[in-house]
Each structure stands twice: as C-alpha cells, then as structure tokens.
Amino acid sequence: MGKIRIGIFGFGKTGKVVANEFLNDSLFTLAWVVRKGQNDHHKYASRLLGYEFDAGEIFSIEDIDDNFFIERPVDALVDFSDSTGIYLYKKAAEAGIPIISAISKYEQEEMNLIKSYAKLTSVLYSPNITLGINVLMVAAQILQKIAPHADIEIVEEHFKGKKEVSGTAKRIANVLSLNEEEHLNSIRVGGIVGRHEIIFGMPNQTIRLYHESISRAAFGQGAIFAVKYLIGQPPGMYTMETIIAEMFRQNIPVY
Ligand SMILES: NC(=O)C1=CN([C@@H]2O[C@H](COP(=O)(O)OP(=O)(O)OC[C@H]3O[C@@H](n4cnc5c(N)ncnc54)[C@H](O)[C@@H]3O)[C@@H](O)[C@H]2O)C=CC1
Numbered sequence: 595m596g597k598i599r600i601g602i603f604g605f606g607k608t609g610k611v612v613a614n615e616f617l618n619d620s621l622f623t624l625a626w627v628v629r630k631g632q633n634d635h636h637k638y639a640s641r642l643l644g645y646e647f648d649a650g651e652i653f654s655i656e657d658i659d660d661n662f663f664i665e666r667p668v669d670a671l672v673d674f675s676d677s678t679g680i681y682l683y684k685k686a687a688e689a690g691i692p693i694i695s696a697i698s699k700y701e702q703e704e705m706n707l708i709k710s711y712a713k714l715t716s717v718l719y720s721p722n723i724t725l726g727i728n729v730l731m732v733a734a735q736i737l738q739k740i741a742p743h744a745d746i747e748i749v750e751e752h753f754k755g756k757k758e759v760s761g762t763a764k765r766i767a768n769v770l771s772l773n774e775e776e777h778l779n780s781i782r783v784g785g786i787v788g789r790h791e792i793i794f795g796m797p798n799q800t801i802r803l804y805h806e807s808i809s810r811a812a813f814g815q816g817a818i819f820a821v822k823y824l825i826g827q828p829p830g831m832y833t834m835e836t837i838i839a840e841m842f843r844q845n846i847p848v849y
C-alpha cells in the first residue's frame with residue numbers, strides 16, 4: 595500500500611509543527627501546504643523544517659482554483675489555518691477528500707459550511723485534537739454523573755497572544771451543560787501552549803482534572819490519529835470525543 599498523502603492548510607505556529615509530525619511518520623507523505631501570502635512560495639515545507647528531501651510544496655491561497663485538488667490529490671486535508679480556510683476547500687469536499695479541521699473558533703456561517711461538507715465527505719472537527727483532552731472530556735462527564743452536586747469551574751491557560759476564548763473550554767462547558775459566562779476562566783500569560791483544568795468542588799474534597807499540551811507536536815499526533823480514523827469512514831460529522839468515548843465503551847486502550 596502506498597503512503598497516505600496529506601495536504602495541510604496553515605503554516606503558522608501550529609501548522610509547522612504538525613507538518614513536521616507528518617514528515618516524521620513513515621505512513622505519510624506530505625503533498626502540499628497552503629498558507630496565506632506569498633512567503634516561501636513553491637519552496638518545500640520539508641526543506642524549511644530542516645530535512646534534506648522535497649515534500650510539502652508551499653502554495654498560497656491565491657493558487658487555489660477549481661482544479662487545485664484534482665491536480666494535487668491527497669487522501670486527507672488537515673486545517674490549522676484560521677476560520678477563513680474552510681471557504682477554500684469546497685472542491686476538496688466535493689472530491690470526497692476526508693477533512694480534519696482543528697480551527698478553534700468558527701462563526702455560525704462557517705459551522706453551517708462545515709456541516710454541508712460533511713454531507714459530501716467525512717469531516718472531523720475538533721477545537722482540541724489531542725488525545726488527552728478528549729479522554730479528559732469523557733472522564734469529566736462520567737464524574738459529573740457520579741457527583742452531580744459538585745461545583746464545577748473550567749480554567750483555560752494559553753500564550754499571551756491568543757485572542758479568542760479557548761474553543762476547547764467552550765466545548766467542555768457545552769458537554770457539561772455549564773454556562774460559559776459563569777464557569778469559564780481564561781488566563782493569558784507568556785508562552786503556554788495550552789492547559790485546561792476542570793475543578794470539581796465538593797464540601798470535603800476537590801477533584802481536579804487537567805490536561806496540558808507541553809509541545810504543539812501533541813496536535814500533530816492528534817491529527818495523525820484523526821486521519822487514520824477518518825480515512826474509509828462514510829460521509830458525516832465526526833469529533834475526537836465521540837471516537838474516544840466509543841473507545842471507553844469498548845475498553846480498547848487508546849495508545
Ligand atoms: N484543534 C487544536 O487542537 C488546535 C487548534 N489550533 C488552532 O489552529 C489555528 C492556527 O493556530 P496557529 O498556528 O497558532 O496560528 P498562526 O496565526 O500562527 O498561523 C496561522 C497560519 O494559517 C495561515 N492562514 C491564515 N488564513 C489562511 C487561509 N485562509 N488559508 C490558508 N492558510 C491561512 C497563515 O498564513 C498562517 O500560516 C487557530 O485557530 C488555533 O486556535 C491550534 C492548536 C491546536
């Protein structure tokens with residue numbers, strides 16, 4: 595069997611590290627990377643990341659036309675760009691290419707668009723693609739059932755430049771039916787990659803569930819896990835937490 599061909603949208607702080615994880619995994623070949631602007635146009639992501647071979651030709655969003663995904667076929671598209679990336683790959687969805695979107699915040703219009711793609715192909719959307727946070731999310735729902743009267747607060751910590759509230763924290767609030775305004779606490783300091791904590795406060799004890807991404811490589815590993823799962827699945831909307839929840843149900847070790 596040939597290698598799994600990957601196309602990546604976004605080559606910023608996270609896209610670069612994710613590209614590196616795919617380059618390091620012998621199951622995959624990085625076909626191309628699309629980024630905004632003309633920086634490093636037609637250079638290879640592999641060379642920019644220090645490898646001595648050509649992989650992951652860099653394209654600009656201006657290169658995307660109706661034929662882009664036909665002339666440069668991939669087995670999965672991974673999006674670490676921003677919320678506007680999704681408008682550019684309708685043709686990929688129409689061609690049946692599985693899509694993994696890791697964008698942390700979409701407006702309703704973009705959510706509607708991604709749902710329309712899921713009618714054409716398999717789409718996994720996850721504001722936090724690490725295995726760990728999705729295990730934590732399932733565990734938190736179990737704990738909430740066991741201790742329904744506990745006070746629950748969510749704390750999310752990220753690097754200083756992150757503008758939006760963590761999409762992960764919002765998703766946690768949603769699955770625990772908590773009001774975001776009241777129970778979500780955000781901290782922005784230094785270079786924290788991403789830390790989420792769920793505090794369960796009871797009269798005589800406190801339970802803290804937390805997950806910390808200590809390197810953006812965790813997102814690349816999550817994307818690899820997601821691609822392996824998604825290829826071959828029928829069209830539809832998938833999430834990391836439903837995949838992990840199913841693994842809990844089946845008692846299959848994740849690692
Ligand atoms: N789901 C997850 O687990 C994670 C999600 N993220 C999310 O991934 C996104 C990217 O994060 P960073 O790399 O930190 O941001 P960044 O700002 O460092 O990089 C963004 C990259 O996307 C490119 N870009 C912007 N618009 C584009 C478009 N329309 N098409 C193609 N490329 C485009 C930019 O040129 C840049 O290369 C954010 O939404 C972030 O919250 C980040 C880490 C983990």
Ligand SMILES: O=C(O)C1=N[C@H](C(=O)O)C[C@H](O)C1
Nearest residue numbers: 698721722760761762763788
């Ligand atoms: O912007 C980021 O970097 C991250 N965003 C995600 C979020 O908003 O929840 C997840 C991750 O912690 C990193």
